[in-house]
Amino acid sequence: MDKDLKRSIILDNYQDKSNRIRHDNDNNYIKTNTRINTCIDNIDLYIKINNNIIEDISFEGEACVISTSSTNILINLIRGKSIEDAIKIIDNYKKMIDEKEYDKDILGEAIVYDDIYKQPARIKCATLSYDGIYKELVKYRDSK
Amino acid sequence: MNREDFPMLNKDIIYFDNGATTLKPKCVIDSISDYYSNYSANAHRGDYKISQKVDSMYEGVREKIRNFINAKETSEIVFTNGCTDGINRVVFGYFKYKLKAGDEVLITESEHASNILPWFILEKSIGIKVKYIPLDSNYEVTVDNLSKVVNDNTKVISLAYVTNVIGDIRPIRDICEYAHKNNILVLVDGAQSIGHIKMDMMVDDIDFLCASAHKMYGPTGVGFLYGKYDLLNDMIPLEYGGGMNAMFLEDGYIELREVPVRFEAGTQNIAGIIGMGNAIDYINKIGLKNIIKYEHELKEYLVSELSKLDNIIIYNKDTIGNTVAFNIKDVFSQDTAMYLDKYNICVRAGNHCAKILNNVFNVNNTCRISLAFYNTKEEIDKLITVLKNSNNIYKEIL
Ligand SMILES: Cc1ncc(COP(=O)(O)O)c(C=O)c1O
Numbered sequence: 001m002d003k004d005l006k007r008s009i010i011l012d013n014y015q016d017k018s019n020r021i022r023h024d025n026d027n028n029y030i031k032t033n034t035r036i037n038t039c040i041d042n043i044d045l046y047i048k049i050n051n052n053i054i055e056d057i058s059f060e061g062e063a064c065v066i067s068t069s070s071t072n073i074l075i076n077l078i079r080g081k082s083i084e085d086a087i088k089i090i091d092n093y094k095k096m097i098d099e100k101e102y103d104k105d106i107l108g109e110a111i112v113y114d115d116i117y118k119q120p121a122r123i124k125c126a127t128l129s130y131d132g133i134y135k136e137l138v139k140y141r142d143s144k
Numbered sequence: 145m146n147r148e149d150f151p152m153l154n155k156d157i158i159y160f161d162n163g164a165t166t167l168k169p170k171c172v173i174d175s176i177s178d179y180y181s182n183y184s185a186n187a188h189r190g191d192y193k194i195s196q197k198v199d200s201m202y203e204g205v206r207e208k209i210r211n212f213i214n215a216k217e218t219s220e221i222v223f224t225n226g227c228t229d230g231i232n233r234v235v236f237g238y239f240k241y242k243l244k245a246g247d248e249v250l251i252t253e254s255e256h257a258s259n260i261l262p263w264f265i266l267e268k269s270i271g272i273k274v275k276y277i278p279l280d281s282n283y284e285v286t287v288d289n290l291s292k293v294v295n296d297n298t299k300v301i302s303l304a305y306v307t308n309v310i311g312d313i314r315p316i317r318d319i320c321e322y323a324h325k326n327n328i329l330v331l332v333d334g335a336q337s338i339g340h341i342k343m344d345m346m347v348d349d350i351d352f353l354c355a356s357a358h359k360m361y362g363p364t365g366v367g368f369l370y371g372k373y374d375l376l377n378d379m380i381p382l383e384y385g386g387g388m389n390a391m392f393l394e395d396g397y398i399e400l401r402e403v404p405v406r407f408e409a410g411t412q413n414i415a416g417i418i419g420m421g422n423a424i425d426y427i428n429k430i431g432l433k434n435i436i437k438y439e440h441e442l443k444e445y446l447v448s449e450l451s452k453l454d455n456i457i458i459y460n461k462d463t464i465g466n467t468v469a470f471n472i473k474d475v476f477s478q479d480t481a482m483y484l485d486k487y488n489i490c491v492r493a494g495n496h497c498a499k500i501l502n503n504v505f506n507v508n509n510t511c512r513i514s515l516a517f518y519n520t521k522e523e524i525d526k527l528i529t530v531l532k533n534s535n536n537i538y539k540e541i542l
Binding site for chain 1 (some may be wrong): 205476477478479482487493494495509539542
């Protein structure tokens with residue numbers, strides 16, 4: 001993908017407000033925060049799971065352009081998916097970040113970060129929410 | 145000033161993160177290497193010439209520090225691993241035994257984590273109460289505001305002389321005077337003030353002061369704790385072992401050595417301590433007065449130039465001190481730092497380990513420029529040009 005297109009996808013997702021919704025007082029949502037892994041990015045994530053399906057997912061917070069945009073893209077990718085499919089998507093995404101073999105077709109817009117390894121300082125930004133969501137999904141799956 | 149003394153300044157970087165750590169002049173680096181190359185022996189074992197030299201260098205640094213902060217006695221200076229270590233020693237070696245449930249400790253929301261967390265732990269373990277002195281509209285501490293939260297239970301005021309967030313200088317002399325009238329002890333976190341302002345233990349009448357060498361052109365992993373003699377004499381060491389005991393018997397009887405060596409168990413960071421002494425010599429050679437004057441001019445220049453840019457928000461325009469907190473409008477601080485890094489300009493993005501300040505500051509993250517005397521107006525001009533041309537910031541960082 002060419003650099004300009006990548007940049008415009010990242011910026012669109014950075015500025016998109018449609019997933020920026022808080023559900024602090026709704027017990028149907030699992031809440032998690034990325035702050036545990038970093039001093040600076042601070043994203044609250046809200047995940048609503050029903051019958052093994054991610055019925056809704058949203059976020060709010062303050063973070064850099066890479067972590068905000070990658071969160072937005074992931075949310076769009078896994079909303080409506082089963083837990084297994086979502087886990088598979090995140091696994092694939094992590095493979096891409098780690099420069100391993102991965103299935104491009106299920107990653108949608110997330111492939112804009114396929115060369116983030118060239119900026120080691122930003123790998124954490126591109127994986128922050130993925131790690132947070134992954135942990136919650138696995139926790140949910142294993143509790144069933 | 146004195147840029148040629150700093151090897152790091154040959155690396156084509158603009159270093160504006162002096163609040164995190166300062167660069168080291170060659171003389172400091174050389175003094176450490178000299179110890180390892182020419183008289184590498186342990187201290188307090190003076191049975192041969194090079195060991196005696198180590199002893200005299202080691203104790204000489206104590207005197208240099210005493211003189212630098214105008215303490216009364218060299219015995220009031222304890223070597224530590226740094227500021228964090230010093231604060232922990234005072235909180236858990238002194239106040240843990242002097243305070244009781246219900247006693248109150250006053251801090252502020254702009255303290256560094258190292259001056260908050262030890263108090264939180266003490267709060268949990270012995271039931272003291274940590275309270276906050278309200279900050280004024282410039283996020284600063286005033287004696288007036290302090291007096292509003294002092295009551296009969298207030299036993300300690302623990303403050304940074306200069307904060308790492310906005311670099312404001314606290315009226316420590318007045319605070320100590322007020323505190324002592326009310327039987328309150330004052331612990332001062334000197335991490336950001338050391339080497340940038342004059343701290344005078346006798347005039348300020350500070351009870352405890354902690355500092356790190358690495359923020360005053362010295363090596364990492366070393367620092368000092370100042371305490372009034374009677375307080376130190378009443379402080380419990382947190383570490384036990386060689387060098388700090390006078391004698392011990394098989395039945396468990398221990399007699400400790402005198403203050404301050406009582407607090408220096410085991411082999412100390414001798415190379416670091418020697419480097420710290422050299423850093424003090426270096427500062428004295430330039431002259432703290434000259435440093436203060438120059439850094440002040442530079443800060444004024446930085447603020448006046450930044451103020452001319454309408455895409456920049458400055459959060460501490462009116463603060464005296466060598467730190468500026470700012471953001472590019474609508475850009476997250478870390479993205480700004482990444483952008484500046486492309487031009488080899490080093491600034492710090494974040495909440496500067498003062499996480500609870502968010503409540504007051506209304507903005508969670510800022511970029512911080514903290515100046516040192518080797519920074520120049522030319523460097524500031526370069527920064528301004530880069531910030532001025534930041535319209536395409538995402539094109540550059542993505
Ligand atoms: C105000 C303040 N206090 C304490 C510290 C801790 O110093 P050190 O990490 O050297 O122990 C710092 C360091 O950033 C600081 O800025």
